[in-house]
Amino acid sequence: xxxxxxxxxxxLKEKEALGIVQERLSAGEDPxxxxxxxxxxxxxxxxxxxxxxxFIPDLVxxxxxxxxxxxxxxxxxxxxxxxxxxxxxxxxxVAGDIHDIGKDIVVFMLDVNGFEVFDLGIDVPVQKFVDxxxxxxxxxxxxxxxxxxxxxxxxxxxxxxxxxxxxxxxKIMIGGGQIDDQVRSFTGADAYGKDAMxxxxxxxxxxxx
Amino acid sequence: MEKKWQEMTADEKQEAQFQKLLxxxxxxxxxxxxxxxxxxxxxxxxxxxxKDAIQLKKTPDRVPVTILPSMFPFTHAGMTVQEAMYDYDRxxxxxxxxxxxxxxxxxxxxxxxxxxxxxxxxxxxxxSWPGHGVAPEHSYQCNEGEYMKAEEYDLLLMDPSFFFRxxxxxxxxxxxxxxxxxxPLTGILEMYGVAFNFIPYALPPVQATYKALFxxxxxxxxxxxxxxxxxxxxxxxxxxxxLGGFTKAPFDTIGDTLRGTKGIIMDMYRQPDKxxxxxxxxxxxxxxxxxxxxxxxxxxxIFIPLHKGADSFLSxxxxxKFYWPTLKQVMLGLIEGxxxxxxxxxxxxxxxxxxxxxxxxGKTVWMVDxxxxxxxxETLGKNACLIGNVSSxxxxxxxxxxVKAYCKKLIDTAGKGGGFIMGNGAFFDEAKxxxxxxxxxxxxxxxxxx
Ligand code: B12
Numbered sequence: 001x002x003x004x005x006x007x008x009x010x011x012l013k014e015k016e017a018l019g020i021v022q023e024r025l026s027a028g029e030d031p032x033x034x035x036x037x038x039x040x041x042x043x044x045x046x047x048x049x050x051x052x053x054x055f056i057p058d059l060v061x062x063x064x065x066x067x068x069x070x071x072x073x074x075x076x077x078x079x080x081x082x083x084x085x086x087x088x089x090x091x092x093x094v095a096g097d098i099h100d101i102g103k104d105i106v107v108f109m110l111d112v113n114g115f116e117v118f119d120l121g122i123d124v125p126v127q128k129f130v131d132x133x134x135x136x137x138x139x140x141x142x143x144x145x146x147x148x149x150x151x152x153x154x155x156x157x158x159x160x161x162x163x164x165x166x167x168x169x170x171k172i173m174i175g176g177g178q179i180d181d182q183v184r185s186f187t188g189a190d191a192y193g194k195d196a197m198x199x200x201x202x203x204x205x206x207x208x209x
Numbered sequence: 210m211e212k213k214w215q216e217m218t219a220d221e222k223q224e225a226q227f228q229k230l231l232x233x234x235x236x237x238x239x240x241x242x243x244x245x246x247x248x249x250x251x252x253x254x255x256x257x258x259x260k261d262a263i264q265l266k267k268t269p270d271r272v273p274v275t276i277l278p279s280m281f282p283f284t285h286a287g288m289t290v291q292e293a294m295y296d297y298d299r300x301x302x303x304x305x306x307x308x309x310x311x312x313x314x315x316x317x318x319x320x321x322x323x324x325x326x327x328x329x330x331x332x333x334x335x336x337s338w339p340g341h342g343v344a345p346e347h348s349y350q351c352n353e354g355e356y357m358k359a360e361e362y363d364l365l366l367m368d369p370s371f372f373f374r375x376x377x378x379x380x381x382x383x384x385x386x387x388x389x390x391x392x393p394l395t396g397i398l399e400m401y402g403v404a405f406n407f408i409p410y411a412l413p414p415v416q417a418t419y420k421a422l423f424x425x426x427x428x429x430x431x432x433x434x435x436x437x438x439x440x441x442x443x444x445x446x447x448x449x450x451x452l453g454g455f456t457k458a459p460f461d462t463i464g465d466t467l468r469g470t471k472g473i474i475m476d477m478y479r480q481p482d483k484x485x486x487x488x489x490x491x492x493x494x495x496x497x498x499x500x501x502x503x504x505x506x507x508x509x510x511i512f513i514p515l516h517k518g519a520d521s522f523l524s525x526x527x528x529x530k531f532y533w534p535t536l537k538q539v540m541l542g543l544i545e546g547x548x549x550x551x552x553x554x555x556x557x558x559x560x561x562x563x564x565x566x567x568x569x570x571g572k573t574v575w576m577v578d579x580x581x582x583x584x585x586x587e588t589l590g591k592n593a594c595l596i597g598n599v600s601s602x603x604x605x606x607x608x609x610x611x612v613k614a615y616c617k618k619l620i621d622t623a624g625k626g627g628g629f630i631m632g633n634g635a636f637f638d639e640a641k642x643x644x645x646x647x648x649x650x651x652x653x654x655x656x657x658x659x
Contacts, residue, residue, distance in 0.1 A: 014478065055524045057474040064475065098337060098350045101470050148601050148639045149347055177556070178635055182602040195521060 005034065009041025010048070012058060014065050017041075021069050031076040038069045042112045049109070050197035056105065059196075063108050085116040087207035088138035092120030092129065093176075094145045094153035102176050102196075103144035109196040110142075115203055126153075126160035133166050139207040141170050142199055143189065146177040154179075154187040162188075171206040173199060214547075222547025223572065226509040227260045230451060233444050234507075236437070244445050251447035255314035259451065261627060263549060263594045265571040268627040272620055272656030273314040274649050275596060277576065279321050279636035280348050281645070282307035289346045290638075291339030294325030297432050301439035308448050310642070311649045315630075317452040317512075319439050323349075324432035330425045332383030335466060348638050356380045357467035359476065362483040365467075366490050368393065377467065384425075387418030453548060454502020455512040456495045458536040459488040464517045473517070477531060488535045495535075496542030503548045510551045510574070511543050519556040533564055544572045554580055555635070562588040578634040582623045595623055598634035599648055605640050609647035616648055620656050631656065 005024070008017045017038075024034050045062040048054035089110050093103045100122050110117045118136055120128055129141060141161070143154050154174050161167055172189040175198065184192035193199045217225065231253055233241040243249035254270070261269035283293035286303035293300045304319035328338060335356070338349035356377055357365065365372045371393050378385045390409045397406050409415050440450045457465070463484070464473035476484040499511035517523065518532040540550040553576035558565075562585060570592045577585055577597035585595055598619070603611055616631060623629045631652040 012478065055527070056522050057477055057524075057527065060471055060474045061478050064471075096344060096347045098343070098352070101353065147348065147350075148605055148637050151602070151605060151639070178601040180600065180602050182600075182606050186602075186606045 005037040006041045006044070009038055009062065009065060009069075010044035012045075012061055012065070014061075014068075017065055018068060018072070021072055025072065025076060031073045034073055035070065038066055039112065042066050046109055046112050046197075046200070050200075059105060059108065066112075084114070086114040086204070087140065088116045088118065088136050089140040089142060089203055089207075090118045090120060090129065090132050090136065090138045091142040091144065092124035093122040094143050094150050094157055095123055095125050096153050097145045097147050097150045098122045099144075099146040099176070102146065106142060106144060106175065106196045106199045109200050110203060113200045113204070114208070115200075126157045129157055130160050130164045130166065133161065133170055134164075137169075139170055140203050141172045142203075143172065143174045143187075144176045145174070145179065148178060150176065150179070151183050151186060154183070154189065158188045171202075173202045175199060217547070219544050219547065219569075219572070223264075223509070223544075223549065226547050226549075227256065229507065230256050230449065230509070233449075235441065241441065241445055243447070248445065248447035252444060252449055255447070255449055256451070259315055259630065262630050263571065263574050265592075265594065265628050268658050271658055272624050272652050273630045274312075274652045274656075275315045275630055275632040276311055276313045276645060276649065277317060277596075277632055277636060278307075278638075278640075280638040281640055282319070283322060284346070284638060285640075285642055289339065290322060290348050291325070291345035293322040294339060294349075297324065297435040301435050304439060305443060308443055309446070311645055313448070313649060316443070316448060316450050318436060318450045320436050321636075324428055327425050327428040327432065330384065330421055330428060333381065334383055335381040351466070353469055355469045355472045357463075357472075359468070359472065359480070362476075362480065362487055365487055366483075368395070369491060369494060381466075384421035385418050387412070387415035390415050451508050451510050452512060452551075453506045453508035453510050454499060455514070456499035456502070456539065456543070457513060458515055458518065458532065458539065458552075459491050459495055460518065460532045460535065461514070461516045462491055462495060463487060470517070477527060481531075484531065488531065492535045492538050493542070495539045496546070499539070499543045499548055499550075500546040503546070509547065509549045511548045513539070513550055513552040515552050515554055515558075518561060519554075519558055520560045521557070525560065528561060529564065533561075537568070540568060540573060544569060549574060551576070554578055554585075559584060565589055566592055568592055574630070576632070576634070582619060586623045586625070586629075590623065590628055594628045594630060596630040596632045597623075599632065601633070601635045601637045601640075604633060604637055604644045604648070607641075607644060609643050612644045612647040613651045616651050617655060620652065624656060627658070 005017060005020045008020060021034055042062050045054060045058060049059055091103060091107050093099055107117050107119045118132055118138065120132060143157055145154055158172055161170065173191045173193055174184060174187060174189045175193040179192055181192050191202050193202055235241050258269045258273040261267045262273050280290050282304045283290060283300065286306055288299060288303055300322055301319050308316055336349045336351050337343045339345045339347060343350060374388050375391060379389050390412055392406050392409065397403055464470060468476060503509055503511060518528055523532060543550045550573045555578050558580045566589045574594040574596060575589060577595050582598050599612060599615060603615060619631065631648060
């Protein structure tokens with residue numbers, strides 16, 4: 001079937017997928033339904049990634065296709081898409097570290113798997129995590145870091161959350177380049193994830209299930 | 210009569226390189242005086258040990274030890290990274306203290322911090338460094354970006370040097386904007402018209418660029434003198450630096466700092482043929498980069514940090530199509546030129562071992578980060594020497610007993626029969642000194658081959 005946006009996107013056929021979106025928009029279809037199909041396509045991408053059938057390039061590429069679809073559809077949207085979200089997750093690269101590739105993939109995977117994600121960016125001061133938890137009431141915090149310096153920053157961040165009296169309100173997961181379980185126990189985080197799928201599994205286990 | 214370099218086989222060239230290392234020279238060509246007979250003996254034993262480990266012909270007397278830090282020697286000496294980048298003498302002094310304390314058989318020199326002032330003169334944009342976007346105590350970090358645009362492959366392919374000078378360099382060095390105004394050098398042909406080519410050199414932005422280059426060159430030389438002096442002094446104390454220089458896998462050259470991670474991913478889908486052409490085109494350049502550096506330093510090991518070929522970065526098919534062929538060519542070219550490729554498997558590479566083991570035996574040495582060492586030994590280790598893989602987290606957060614237990618496991622498995630050098634798996638900034646010490650001391654004791 002040529003018009004199947006879900007599978008065309010899942011198979012990463014960029015031109016075809018954009019063509020289908022254009023056609024469906026011209027035919028006056030409800031933009032929300034198009035977006036919903038696109039999201040389902042990317043969900044399949046995420047599933048294939050966790051099955052090790054897809055790899056980082058496939059994720060990044062699907063994200064790029066999705067972004068183009070969203071850009072095409074947005075002007076036609078009359079009301080904001082109402083997506084049922086599983087829960088709220090705060091993600092950021094910890095203080096001192098300015099790496100974002102890994103974190104961005106984690107944010108993307110959480111998002112397409114139905115979480116409302118607050119991306120605090122890179123080199124995030126501990127207080128910003130604390131403030132965001134207070135502001136959003138998120139139940140999960142994901143800390144990303146690449147360098148060995150991130151070990152201490154992660155520990156400091158967990159400490160600050162504790163000091164603010166919020167430690168029991170949130171589950172904290174960490175990940176990135178040199179992070180492993182030994183680092184997890186040093187920082188006092190609840191779990192460590194080796195890739196973006198782990199981030200999704202952890203979050204689902206805590207607040208999505 | 211001695212054979213000429215060009216007539217030697219790759220084997221003979223490698224042997225000649227090791228012989229050269231065994232009789233180190235001062236910059237003026239005279240023999241390097243050792244500070245004691247003991248230092249001389251240690252130096253030569255270390256080189257021989259490493260040679261045996263790399264060549265896989267003979268089991269060394271014991272497992273050699275190396276320590277490959279990034280900023281640890283300086284943080285350990287109580288300096289900030291910023292101080293190490295700006296005070297070259299203190300940087301060299303801290304490095305000497307580090308070597309004398311941990312006594313590795315091989316080191317890679319004090320060059321990791323680099324000359325801070327040099328980066329300032331050139332207004333470097335590619336990285337943030339202490340005082341320039343990063344805190345004084347933290348290491349410099351790369352600013353990910355598309356420093357080459359998707360539509361610029363043809364420019365790169367037509368004349369890589371022109372592309373670098375006129376497009377890439379002005380984007381990553383604020384002070385080199387004047388380069389954009391320069392015509393290609395290949396237009397300078399005959400009497401008639403030749404002068405036109407030189408007019409841009411009269412323009413103020415071009416002159417400012419050259420002024421910055423002269424200043425940067427002077428600063429780089431000042432720094433290099435200190436680094437060279439440090440290497441000489443450490444050699445005279447019995448501690449060789451056998452790192453000759455560095456090059457990259459062509460896929461990483463384009464994926465790290467030209468197109469960036471996202472850029473090269475898009476290119477694999479949207480313009481794979483252009484990407485493949487570019488990878489081919491820069492392969493000889495990457496070989497030349499390694500050979501040139503080895504000639505300059507006189508050392509044979511050419512470091513190749515491997516980035517975007519790691520397990521999750523590419524599918525198996527993508528790895529075989531985009532990453533491996535040109536990386537292999539680079540290594541073969543280096544070996545042909547008498548160098549020893551020293552790739553680092555950064556991150557996890559377990560799924561690639563069967564592919565990358567296809568290299569000439571006894572000609573390479575691989576730093577292993579998080580890949581399972583037993584599996585690496587069974588595959589890649591049949592043809593190549595492995596270095597590693599004590600983890601950053603263990604060095605940082607473990608105890609000396611943890612480190613010893615892990616090193617014992619490594620020596621018993623990866624160390625079996627030779628072909629193994631003890632070391633850390635990832636470049637590290639922080640660690641407990643007693644853990645680093647445990648790695649070195651324990652290996653010297655337990656790693657003796659009987
Ligand atoms: C690519 C790379 C570079 C590139 C980066 C730019 C670019 N355009 O790519 C370049 C060449 C510039 C570079 C430079 C340097 N690098 Co570098 N680099 C890497 C490399 C190979 C990959 C990093 C990467 O892109 N990862 C991509 C993402 C997808 O992976 P990730 O961040 O780990 O994220 C995944 C998971 O970890 C997880 N995850 C991430 N965050 C989170 C959060 C949560 C909550 C969870 C659950 C999961 C999770 O999910 C993600 C997706 O699955 C790593 C080694 C490695 N393989 O990890 C070294 C590495 C990070 N670099 C290192 C070093 C030493 C350097 C340099 C200092 C070298 C030098 N002397 O110049 C410089 C400067 C530091 C810097 N990176 O800025 C060291 C750092 C060691 C340390 N000190 O801690 C590493 C670990 C290599 C090593 N083995 O020694 N580097």
